[in-house]
Amino acid sequence: MQPLIEVKNLKKYFEINNGIGKKKNVVKAIDDVSFTIFKGETYGLVGESGCGKSTTGRTLLKLIEATSGECIYNGKNILQMKNREMAEVRRDFQMVFQDPYSSLNPKKRIGQILEESLIIHKIGDKNSRTEMTLEILKKVGFQEEHYFRYPHEFSGGQRQRIGLARALILNPQLIICDEPVSALDVSIQSQVINLLQEVQKSFDLTYLFIAHDLSVVRHISDRIGVMYLGNIVEEAQTDELFERPLHPYTQALISAVPISHPKQAREKIKLKGEIPSPLNPPSGCVFHTRCPYATEICQSQKPDMRTFSSGRRVACHLVEE
Amino acid sequence: MENDILLEVKNLCTYFSTEKGKLRAVDHISFSVKEKEIVGIVGESGCGKSVTAESIMRLLDEKNLVSYEGEILYKGNNLLSLKKNEMQEVRGKEIAMIFQDPMTSLNPVYTIGNQIVEGILTHQKISKKEAKQKAIDLLRFTEIPSPEKRFDQYPHELSGGMRQRVMIALALACNPKLLIADEPTTALDVTTQSQILDLLNKLKDELNMSTIMITHDLGVVAELCSRVIVMYLGQIIEIANVEDIFDSAQHPYTEGLLNSIPHIDGDRSKKLNVIQGTVPTLDKVPVGCNFAGRCQYATDKCREVEPELKEVMDNHFVKCWNYELIRKTNKEENEIATPY
Numbered sequence: 001m002q003p004l005i006e007v008k009n010l011k012k013y014f015e016i017n018n019g020i021g022k023k024k025n026v027v028k029a030i031d032d033v034s035f036t037i038f039k040g041e042t043y044g045l046v047g048e049s050g051c052g053k054s055t056t057g058r059t060l061l062k063l064i065e066a067t068s069g070e071c072i073y074n075g076k077n078i079l080q081m082k083n084r085e086m087a088e089v090r091r092d093f094q095m096v097f098q099d100p101y102s103s104l105n106p107k108k109r110i111g112q113i114l115e116e117s118l119i120i121h122k123i124g125d126k127n128s129r130t131e132m133t134l135e136i137l138k139k140v141g142f143q144e145e146h147y148f149r150y151p152h153e154f155s156g157g158q159r160q161r162i163g164l165a166r167a168l169i170l171n172p173q174l175i176i177c178d179e180p181v182s183a184l185d186v187s188i189q190s191q192v193i194n195l196l197q198e199v200q201k202s203f204d205l206t207y208l209f210i211a212h213d214l215s216v217v218r219h220i221s222d223r224i225g226v227m228y229l230g231n232i233v234e235e236a237q238t239d240e241l242f243e244r245p246l247h248p249y250t251q252a253l254i255s256a257v258p259i260s261h262p263k264q265a266r267e268k269i270k271l272k273g274e275i276p277s278p279l280n281p282p283s284g285c286v287f288h289t290r291c292p293y294a295t296e297i298c299q300s301q302k303p304d305m306r307t308f309s310s311g312r313r314v315a316c317h318l319v320e321e
Numbered sequence: 322m323e324n325d326i327l328l329e330v331k332n333l334c335t336y337f338s339t340e341k342g343k344l345r346a347v348d349h350i351s352f353s354v355k356e357k358e359i360v361g362i363v364g365e366s367g368c369g370k371s372v373t374a375e376s377i378m379r380l381l382d383e384k385n386l387v388s389y390e391g392e393i394l395y396k397g398n399n400l401l402s403l404k405k406n407e408m409q410e411v412r413g414k415e416i417a418m419i420f421q422d423p424m425t426s427l428n429p430v431y432t433i434g435n436q437i438v439e440g441i442l443t444h445q446k447i448s449k450k451e452a453k454q455k456a457i458d459l460l461r462f463t464e465i466p467s468p469e470k471r472f473d474q475y476p477h478e479l480s481g482g483m484r485q486r487v488m489i490a491l492a493l494a495c496n497p498k499l500l501i502a503d504e505p506t507t508a509l510d511v512t513t514q515s516q517i518l519d520l521l522n523k524l525k526d527e528l529n530m531s532t533i534m535i536t537h538d539l540g541v542v543a544e545l546c547s548r549v550i551v552m553y554l555g556q557i558i559e560i561a562n563v564e565d566i567f568d569s570a571q572h573p574y575t576e577g578l579l580n581s582i583p584h585i586d587g588d589r590s591k592k593l594n595v596i597q598g599t600v601p602t603l604d605k606v607p608v609g610c611n612f613a614g615r616c617q618y619a620t621d622k623c624r625e626v627e628p629e630l631k632e633v634m635d636n637h638f639v640k641c642w643n644y645e646l647i648r649k650t651n652k653e654e655n656e657i658a659t660p661y
Contacts, residue, residue: 048510048511048512048513049510155599157599185365185366185537186365186537186539186578186581186582187365187577187578187581187595187596188599189581189582190581190582190583190593190594190595190596191595193583193593194592194593194595197592212510212511214511214585215540215582215583215584215585215587216583218583218585218589219583219587219589219593220583238589239589242585242586252512253511253512254585255515256511256512256514256515257511257540257585258514258515258518258538258540258541258543258544259540259543259544260539260540260543260584260585260586260587261543261567262543262544262563262564262567263564263567264543268515270516271512273466274480274482274483274513275480275510
């Protein structure tokens with residue numbers, strides 16, 4: 001498989017102003033993250049709130065300016081691009097947001113919302129734009145009459161489908177889905193997940209799927225990166241990751257997911273305490289304060305990301321292949 | 322057996338007066354909660370599960386907004402006929418409630434210790450010093466590290482999971498017999514969620530409390546509850562023991578819900594089940610069965626006559642005309658699929 005984008009040593013530090021004359025603090029939201037997304041696959045990023053998964057998605061689109069690092073697309077580092085160059089890349093990278101209520105302009109009709117991106121990228125003339133819009137609406141399960149409706153006339157699931165249509169209309173290479181189903185009810189959630197999978201096939205899309213719900217990420221992703229406090233701690237093929245999680249955090253995270261049947265008994269790994277503040281991350285391995293297996297080396301030295309022969313990557317001192 | 326029933330809801334209806342007329346958010350529901358039992362109420366948003374909880378606590382604006390029908394019997398007394406000050410005695414002391422968002426449920430300008438002590442002193446005649454000791458014990462019981470230190474902290478200094486623990490400590494302040502938990506883990510991360518679920522189990526085992534657990538997450542139900550109530554559009558459509566719900570759901574809506582969530586150990590190549598359409602709004606409640614418009618098994622009878630909630634097996638109640646047909650098709654499918 002061909003890599004679509006390669007992210008190398010991506011860092012994003014936010015400066016926190018403590019007031020005039022006081023020392024500035026730094027939040028390491030993303031601390032040295034590297035990963036590759038291959039063409040046509042779904043790459044899942046999971047982790048708990050505050051682990052930096054959404055920030056990672058947004059820095060790729062330059063919605064947030066990265067502190068350092070590279071993101072190679074078509075041989076060019078997009079993080080260094082000027083705005084004009086970036087505008088072209090944005091045509092290839094689209095995003096679907098979590099909240100379908102605040103991501104659509106309430107004053108515009110659905111047709112206008114969808115055509116806007118075509119106008120921005122100067123695609124087609126007025127008639128062909130309308131035609132393209134109607135076609136894309138049909139693809140995500142709407143009729144022609146919905147073209148003239150306003151966002152408030154739609155339910156949450158329908159709005160999320162409009163959000164997806166807006167991403168699809170530019171015929172992008174990559175769609176970054178930032179928690180696309182977590183605001184939806186379970187029965188609606190499955191509609192959107194199925195639609196995402198259908199259009200992936202018909203448009204030959206690549207997804208970066210960011211979510212906190214492990215069952216959903218497992219269902220849709222080909223490969224998964226697990227994030228903790230600004231770091232990717234483990235990355236593997238989905239089935240491999242769930243059958244044999246290697247990093248202690250991945251193990252704990254998977255065991256914390258509620259069981260799917262009451263008769264099922266699963267051994268739970270209890271984590272001590274809560275996620276430390278990213279303002280003041282632990283020394284050495286970021287996970288050592290909560291890790292049940294932590295040793296001395298974990299406290300003093302940050303583990304390197306090691307790649308195993310199966311292609312799986314783990315950042316832990318204690319894991320052997 | 323009859324005596325261990327703590328709460329019994331009989332034919333409860335909750336009406337809201339709105340611009341669109343009087344809407345029935347809770348529609349003739351009946352269920353009971355036994356002592357030391359965790360009952361789950363599941364359903365999608367707008368199905369009336371939270372309104373049920375708020376009706377039991379009588380938290381809604383009775384002057385302008387809501388009116389009730391039916392009975393809510395707590396230890397044999399009808400809560401709906403109590404006066405305002407009598408109801409105040411029940412809240413906190415007999416029935417306590419915790420909410421989804423622990424940040425907005427705590428008062429940001431008081432320390433958490435202060436808030437727990439206030440709760441204790443409202444219902445118990447003890448000195449402030451004793452109350453403080455009791456508050457610290459409660460914080461310790463809910464597994465908050467260094468409770469003496471936390472006592473003097475404000476809500477904003479605590480994380481989401483810690484705040485939910487404080488809410489539970491606050492709910493326990495006056496030794497209630499029944500806890501109503503309204504989506505207590507929805508705003509939390511999975512690892513924190515699993516800790517809070519353990520804590521709720523501890524209430525049952527160590528304090529002999531009953532819990533009504535309101536949630537949309539069937540995994541939480543599988544983990545915690547012994548009996549499950551499934552609601553749709555203000556009505557109870559199925560009640561059963563938790564194993565029966567997961568093994569032999571009889572109502573097509575319950576079945577659809579169970580099949581539409583991806584499981585952590587399920588088959589990934591299988592497409593997720595979809596329940597067609599959306600939940601109708603309360604001013605457009607259909608004639609006949611409420612679910613008929615979205616149901617794949619619906620017949621003309623379903624669209625015309627409303628079915629009753631009927632006991633189809635031991636302690637398994639279903640509100641559906643076609644449950645036998647559904648049971649048959651499910652059985653055939655189960656024989657093909659590998660059993661648990």
